[in-house]
Amino acid sequence: MLNFDYYNPTHIVFGKGRIAQLDTLLSKDARVLVLYGGSSAQKTGTLDEVRKALGDRTYFEFGGIEPNPSYETLMKAVEQVKQEKVDFLLAVGGGSVIDGTKFVAAAVPYEGEPWEILETDGKKIKEALPVGTVLTLPATGSEMNRNSVVTRKSIKSKRGFHNDHVFPVFSILDPTKVYTLPPRQLANGVVDSFIHITEQYLTYPVDGMVQDEFAEGLLRTLIKIGPELLKDQKNYDLAANFMWTATLALNGLIGAGVPQDWATHMIGHELTAAFGIDHGRTLAIILPSLLQNQREAKKGKLLQYAKNVWHIDQGSDDERIDAAIEKTRHFFELLGIPTHLKDYDVGEESIDMLVKELEAHGMSQLGEHKAITPEVSRAILLASL
Numbered sequence: 496m497l498n499f500d501y502y503n504p505t506h507i508v509f510g511k512g513r514i515a516q517l518d519t520l521l522s523k524d525a526r527v528l529v530l531y532g533g534s535s536a537q538k539t540g541t542l543d544e545v546r547k548a549l550g551d552r553t554y555f556e557f558g559g560i561e562p563n564p565s566y567e568t569l570m571k572a573v574e575q576v577k578q579e580k581v582d583f584l585l586a587v588g589g590g591s592v593i594d595g596t597k598f599v600a601a602a603v604p605y606e607g608e609p610w611e612i613l614e615t616d617g618k619k620i621k622e623a624l625p626v627g628t629v630l631t632l633p634a635t636g637s638e639m640n641r642n643s644v645v646t647r648k649s650i651k652s653k654r655g656f657h658n659d660h661v662f663p664v665f666s667i668l669d670p671t672k673v674y675t676l677p678p679r680q681l682a683n684g685v686v687d688s689f690i691h692i693t694e695q696y697l698t699y700p701v702d703g704m705v706q707d708e709f710a711e712g713l714l715r716t717l718i719k720i721g722p723e724l725l726k727d728q729k730n731y732d733l734a735a736n737f738m739w740t741a742t743l744a745l746n747g748l749i750g751a752g753v754p755q756d757w758a759t760h761m762i763g764h765e766l767t768a769a770f771g772i773d774h775g776r777t778l779a780i781i782l783p784s785l786l787q788n789q790r791e792a793k794k795g796k797l798l799q800y801a802k803n804v805w806h807i808d809q810g811s812d813d814e815r816i817d818a819a820i821e822k823t824r825h826f827f828e829l830l831g832i833p834t835h836l837k838d839y840d841v842g843e844e845s846i847d848m849l850v851k852e853l854e855a856h857g858m859s860q861l862g863e864h865k866a867i868t869p870e871v872s873r874a875i876l877l878a879s880l
């Protein structure tokens with residue numbers, strides 16, 4: 496096992512009806528900005544639940560944070576926070592709203608042009624406003640991690656940053672919020688959390704037995720409940736298990752002390768920035784061909800994945816690896832997520848541009864061995880057509 500630090504200060508408040516708990520989680524004299532996305536938080540009644548729980552506290556609202564939150568929109572929230580002298584940010588939504596809120600939290604006290612936060616991976620952040628979240632879409636793990644991803648539309652750049660100051664102070668996870676998700680978002684969430692796990696598991700063995708068992712258990716849970724939940728979306732137990740799995744997939748626990756990959760995410764971000772393809776879908780397109788391309792480097796873990804996750808015991812090493820990759824692709828397709836670029840009208844003529852964007856964003860040495868050069872990314876993208 497590799498050396499590691501593990502730190503996670505987020506207080507999780509889990510279960511049906513827990514939004515009312517906001518009243519005890521927030522101080523009576525907090526000046527709160529409630530940040531949300533489009534109309535879903537309003538239509539589903541979640542925003543009303545939040546307003547009721549806030550009671551007579553002073554609060555303001557900022558709506559309109561789009562999927563793949565944009566720097567341009569978030570800077571308007573930064574202005575509002577400064578004008579209204581807000582001292583607590585409450586994100587109500589999925590990963591986009593939570594990530595966007597983390598950016599606002601860091602941008603308000605930031606000395607300098609806030610886009611630098613993205614350009615420097617959050618390394619220069621010295622402080623941030625406190626953030627709480629009400630999660631409405633299990634997928635990203637943003638509710639219990641120190642990560643955020645923001646898109647600057649004007650330059651078509653999607654970048655991430657990481658910093659301990661943006662860990663949410665608390666996150667309310669009410670599984671009944673899954674009931675209203677459009678099936679497309681539900682499927683995206685299952686795939687996103689699945690691939691968060693593979694990014695931290697499908698690398699090379701370091702005898703991280705606990706991390707591997709955790710990761711395999713989470714993957715098997717998603718394989719079992721993902722398709723069931725799509726058919727039976729208002730099943731509380733399925734929804735609760737999905738919600739907690741998605742959080743555990745990216746709260747740092749399974750990634751502590753093991754190598755990490757993240758190349759699928761970095762290549763996927765370029766697909767979202769260039770073509771607006773949903774985050775989860777970009778990952779489903781890239782992962783199968785990345786695993787094929789990296790099958791030698793990942794051989795030990797791919798064989799373990801085949802055996803412990805897909806129960807594949809028969810055949811040569813190569814046959815078992817092929818079968819595991821095929822089952823992975825089939826799982827995504829079963830959830831209704833197409834796994835080829837052509838399914839999204841992206842053709843070979845776009846590959847040069849995508850590779851150039853990766854290089855421009857400093858993504859020239861990706862993966863756990865830093866061996867995914869732009870030429871390797873090109874091969875992976877070509878194999879994803």
Ligand SMILES: NC(=O)c1ccc[n+]([C@@H]2O[C@H](COP(=O)([O-])OP(=O)(O)OC[C@H]3O[C@@H](n4cnc5c(N)ncnc54)[C@H](O)[C@@H]3O)[C@@H](O)[C@H]2O)c1
Pocket residue numbers: 532533534535536539561562563564588589590591592594631632633634635636637640642643644672673675676677680683684687745774775
């Ligand atoms: N911070 C991280 O660690 C991390 C990890 C992975 C991805 N991300 C980023 O997160 C973003 C994607 O977030 P996401 O997948 O959670 O989706 P999202 O937040 O973009 O939401 C997708 C859509 O679902 C709707 N929605 C949300 N909850 C709903 C509900 N309960 N009922 C009905 N509709 C609802 C939203 O209004 C939105 O239109 C991307 O920008 C991605 O890059 C962040």
